[in-house]
Amino acid sequence: MMLAIDTPELLALAAGEVVVAFVARRTCSEGDELDLVEGGALALEDVRPAYRRWLGAAAPPGPWTAVVVAVDPAQLLDPEAGGARHLRTSAPTSGDLLVLRVEGPDGPVLSDEAFAARLRSVEGAMR
Numbered sequence: 001m002m003l004a005i006d007t008p009e010l011l012a013l014a015a016g017e018v019v020v021a022f023v024a025r026r027t028c029s030e031g032d033e034l035d036l037v038e039g040g041a042l043a044l045e046d047v048r049p050a051y052r053r054w055l056g057a058a059a060p061p062g063p064w065t066a067v068v069v070a071v072d073p074a075q076l077l078d079p080e081a082g083g084a085r086h087l088r089t090s091a092p093t094s095g096d097l098l099v100l101r102v103e104g105p106d107g108p109v110l111s112d113e114a115f116a117a118r119l120r121s122v123e124g125a126m127r
Contacts, residue, residue, distance in 0.1 A: 008051055010039075011060060022074055024095050030071050038059035042088070060104075067101045070099040081124070
């Protein structure tokens, strides 16, 4: 299955800085294997300052794939505790939050230990 991700989010996923993507409800299910592709841009005001360096940047050379490790309603992410788990200025209040285990051309983006730590961090930010 192909999943289009806004370019700044794809760059953050490919760099291992985040493991979260936001999608429309019921787009994906836990265990789905995805081909991640560039899907568009985000507005400056929608991206936290630390990630604005990726606005207007090109998608990273791939291929980029991911396994969906968890799917939760986006509204369950606590606005304050969850803020550091994604690159947007505010998390969407509709749709789903996906936790993705991403692989690039050279293999997994994060080690097992680093991914497990980020997964626990996201789970800890849910209300």
